[in-house]
Amino acid sequence: MRPAITQSNRRWWVLATMTGALSMLMLDTTVVSVALPTIEHDLGVSQTGVQWIVNGYLLALAALVAVGGRLADLLGAERTFRIGATVFIAASAACGVAPSQTVLVAARVVQGAGAALMAPATSAILMNTFGPSERGRAMGIFSGVSMIFLALGPLIGGTLTDVVSWRAVFYVNLPVGLVMLALARVTLPRRTAGWSVAGMDWPGTAMLVGSLCALVLALMQGASWGWESRDVVGLFAVAAALLAPFVWWERRCSHPVVDLSLLGEGSFATVGAVLASVQFALSGVTIFGAIWVQSVLGYEPITAGLSLLPLTLSLLVCAPLAGRLYDRIGARVPLTAGSLLVAAGLASLASVLPDQRYELIVPGYVAIGIGLALTISPGSTDAIATASPPRRGAASGLVQTLRQVGGTVGIAVLGAIITHVLTKSGASRAAVQSAAVADAYWVAVGLMLLAAIGAAVLIGPRARAAATPAPAAAAETRA
Numbered sequence: 001m002r003p004a005i006t007q008s009n010r011r012w013w014v015l016a017t018m019t020g021a022l023s024m025l026m027l028d029t030t031v032v033s034v035a036l037p038t039i040e041h042d043l044g045v046s047q048t049g050v051q052w053i054v055n056g057y058l059l060a061l062a063a064l065v066a067v068g069g070r071l072a073d074l075l076g077a078e079r080t081f082r083i084g085a086t087v088f089i090a091a092s093a094a095c096g097v098a099p100s101q102t103v104l105v106a107a108r109v110v111q112g113a114g115a116a117l118m119a120p121a122t123s124a125i126l127m128n129t130f131g132p133s134e135r136g137r138a139m140g141i142f143s144g145v146s147m148i149f150l151a152l153g154p155l156i157g158g159t160l161t162d163v164v165s166w167r168a169v170f171y172v173n174l175p176v177g178l179v180m181l182a183l184a185r186v187t188l189p190r191r192t193a194g195w196s197v198a199g200m201d202w203p204g205t206a207m208l209v210g211s212l213c214a215l216v217l218a219l220m221q222g223a224s225w226g227w228e229s230r231d232v233v234g235l236f237a238v239a240a241a242l243l244a245p246f247v248w249w250e251r252r253c254s255h256p257v258v259d260l261s262l263l264g265e266g267s268f269a270t271v272g273a274v275l276a277s278v279q280f281a282l283s284g285v286t287i288f289g290a291i292w293v294q295s296v297l298g299y300e301p302i303t304a305g306l307s308l309l310p311l312t313l314s315l316l317v318c319a320p321l322a323g324r325l326y327d328r329i330g331a332r333v334p335l336t337a338g339s340l341l342v343a344a345g346l347a348s349l350a351s352v353l354p355d356q357r358y359e360l361i362v363p364g365y366v367a368i369g370i371g372l373a374l375t376i377s378p379g380s381t382d383a384i385a386t387a388s389p390p391r392r393g394a395a396s397g398l399v400q401t402l403r404q405v406g407g408t409v410g411i412a413v414l415g416a417i418i419t420h421v422l423t424k425s426g427a428s429r430a431a432v433q434s435a436a437v438a439d440a441y442w443v444a445v446g447l448m449l450l451a452a453i454g455a456a457v458l459i460g461p462r463a464r465a466a467a468t469p470a471p472a473a474a475a476e477t478r479a
Contacts, residue, residue: 010187011129011130011134011138013183013186013187014125014126014129014187014188015126015129015130015138015141015142016183017180017183017184017187017188018122018123018125018126018142019141019142019145019146020176020179020180020183021081021085021118021122021177021180021184022118022119022122022142022146023145023146023148023149024088024149024173024176024177024180025088025115025118025119025146026146026147026149026150026153027149027150027152027153027156028057028092028111028115028153028173029057029058029150029153030150030151030153030154030157030286030287031153031154031156031157031160031169032053032054032057032153032157032169032170033054033153033154033157033287033290034154034157034158034161034304034305035157035158035160035161035166035169036050036053036054038161038166039053039104039166042166043098043099043100043101043104044101045101045104046101048224049101049104049105051220051224052105052108053104053105053108054108055220056105056106056108056109056112057108057109057111057112057115058112058216058220058404058407058408059109059112059213059216059217059220060108060109060110060111060112060113060115060116061112061113061115061116061119061404062212062216062401062404062405062408063116063208063209063212063213063216064112064113064116064117064209065115065116065119065120065397065400065401065404066120066208066257066258066394066397066398066400066401067116067205067208067209067257067397068080068084068116068117068118068119068120068121068393068397069120069121069124069393069394069395069396069397069398069400070200070201070205070257070258070393070394070397071117071200071393072117072120072121072124072392072393072394072396072397073124073390073391073392073393073394074199074200077120077121077124077125077128077392077393078121078125078184078188078189080117080118080121080393081117081118081121081122081125081184081188082181082184083117084114084115084116084117084118084119084121085114085118085177085180085181085184086114086181087110087113087114087117088111088114088115088118088173088177089114089173089174089177089178089181090110090114091107091108091110091111091113091114092107092111092170092171092173092174092177093170093171093174094106094107094110095107095108095111095167095170096167096168096170096171096174097167119396119397119400120393120394120396120397120399120400121393121396122142123139123142123380123384123392123396123399123400124384124392124393124395124396125188126138126139126142127139127381127384127385127389127392127396128389128392132327132385133327134327135323135326135327135381135385136322136323136324136325136326136327136328136377136378136381137320137323137324137327138323139323139326139377139378139380139381140319140320140321140322140323140324140326140373140377140378140381141319141320141323142377143319143323143376143377143380144315144316144318144319144320144322144323144373144376144377145316145319147312147315147319147372147376148312148315148316150282150286151286151308151311151312151315152305152308152312153286153305154286154290154304154305154308155302155304155305155306155308156169156172156305157169157305158300158302158304158305159302159305160172162302199255200255200257201249201250201253201255201256201257203249203253204246204249204250204253204256204257204258205257207242207243207245207246207249208242208246208257208258210238210242211238211239211242211243211246212239212401212405214235214236214238214239214242215235215236215239215405216405216408217235218232218235218236218239219408219409219411219412220408220411220412221235222412222416223412223415223416223419227416247260257394258394258397258398258401259387259391259394259395259398262386262387262391262394262395262398265386265387266382266386266460267331267332267382267386267458267459267460268383268386268395270454270455270458270459271331271335271379271382271383271455271459272383272398272399272402273402273451273454274335274339274375274379274451274454274455275375275376275379275380275383275399275402275403275406276402276403276405276406276409277339277406277447277448277450277451278338278339278342278371278372278375278376278379278403278406278448278451279403279404279406279407279410280406280407280409280410280413280414280444280447281342281346281368281410281444281447281448282372282407282410283407283408283410283411283414284346284410284414284437284440284441284444285308285311285346285349285365285368286308287411288414288415288418288437288440289307289308289349289437290304290305290307290308292353292433292434292437293307293358295430295433296356296430296433296434297356297358307358308365310362310365310366310369311365311366311368311369311372312369313369314365314366314369314370314373315369315370315372315373317373318369318370318373318374319373319376319377321373322334322338322373322374322377322378323377323378323381325374325378326377326378326381326382330378330382330459330460331378331379331381331382331455331459332455332456332459332460334374334375334378334379335374335375335378335379335451335452335455335459336452336455336456336459337371337374338370338371338372338373338374338375338378339371339375339448339449339451339452339455340371340448340449340452341367341368341370341371341374342367342368342371342372342375342448343371343445343448343449343452344364344367344371345363345364345365345366345367345368345369345371346364346368346441346442346444346445346448347364347441347442347445348361348363348364348367349361349364349365349368349438349441350437350438350439350441350442350445351438352364353434353435353437353438353441354431354434354435354438356430356434380399382459383395383399384396384399410444413443414440414443414444415440417436417439417440417443418433418436418437418439418440419436420436421435421436421439422436
């Protein structure tokens with residue numbers, strides 16, 4: 001039986017569909033982490049293979065998400081979303097039945113490619129569906145709920161691995177993804193755009209993907225290969241060598257894969273930098289914080305996931321409120337206040353970690369959750385609203401690229417700090433780990449303070465949104 005979709009409530013069905021889809025993508029970023037030891041045992045995966053079960057997904061997503069945004073503009077966001085969802089579901093099934101390390105890593109890369117098509121399309125669809133007065137509220141729900149699933153990944157992954165199998169971590173995407181596709185069929189408008197990608201900037205795409213792959217690979221492997229090793233230095237050199245001609249080409253190309261002019265419009269560049277900084281800090285909390293409660297406090301994977309509930313619940317409650325606040329006053333105040341709250345929360349965590357008591361870190365988690373709500377939703381809304389409707393896929397892709405690279409840099413930098421402290425100290429293991437994570441958090445505090453200053457000084461008092469026609473869903477026929 002079809003849901004009761006009318007012209008008056010269609011936009012909320014679209015919101016539910018896109019939120020579910022993005023939540024699935026965010027979940028897959030972290031859900032596999034606690035299943036890795038079991039996968040390693042069952043498939044005989046090497047240590048390098050274990051890393052690439054995670055890194056393959058993240059690398060493909062970071063390298064291709066800007067391309068996905070451009071395809072959303074060329075083919076239509078709705079069509080690109082459906083293609084990406086189909087690829088993602090098929091790759092999830094392949095992960096679930098993978099008989100070997102090679103198949104699993106390859107399937108994870110394809111999963112990341114599907115996610116790269118879906119992620120910018122979801123944001124563009126919402127921005128085109130909701131009018132300016134409701135965008136902040138819609139994006140608040142969209143971003144808040146999806147970030148909750150990012151944080152809940154370790155808990156869900158641990159539960160599925162313990163109760164069912166590590167393969168269930170991937171199989172769970174099948175029913176969820178199929179429901180999202182079914183809902184998309186009855187909620188999204190039918191687009192008449194053709195299948196031509198004649199306007200695709202193939203030289204720019206090659207240079208962008210090559211540069212991002214080299215950069216992200218160097219960041220991912222720096223700790224294990226050595227930051228001064230020939231391979232890592234060479235990858236950084238390749239990334240830099242491709243970046244310069246890429247920028248030169250994109251500024252002269254009539255249909256660039258990344259519209260660099262967006263960086264000069266409104267507060268796009270500043271907002272993008274704030275969102276990248278937030279993702280940098282968030283990687284420390286969700287990954288290294290989860291490792292800390294297991295290795296120092298002795299929590300089981302399920303309990304470790306539950307330990308993040310103060311963060312996820314405060315994010316869930318505050319994200320819609322932050323969206324409404326953006327609708328009223330714009331991005332400057334929410335992003336400034338949110339960055340300060342994330343900094344304060346990280347400082348609180350860094351101060352109490354040496355005490356090795358869970359109850360002391362709860363206030364820091366709450367502050368970070370509220371800060372994330374105030375930054376991610378208003379920031380994403382403001383950046384994409386800066387672009388005109390035909391460029392919103394590209395704007396969303398660029399925002400997602402900045403966030404993914406920020407998260408990857410965060411994992412690399414914070415991980416390197418933790419590794420350095422662990423190898424230099426002679427104190428007890430628990431004390432060393434606590435001190436190492438605390439030092440990493442202090443670095444993230446400094447970055448978030450810089451983000452707060454940038455937001456306060458460089459973002460205008462009210463975001464400049466491009467003129468938008470009536471919500472597209474009201475003017476189109478159902479698929």
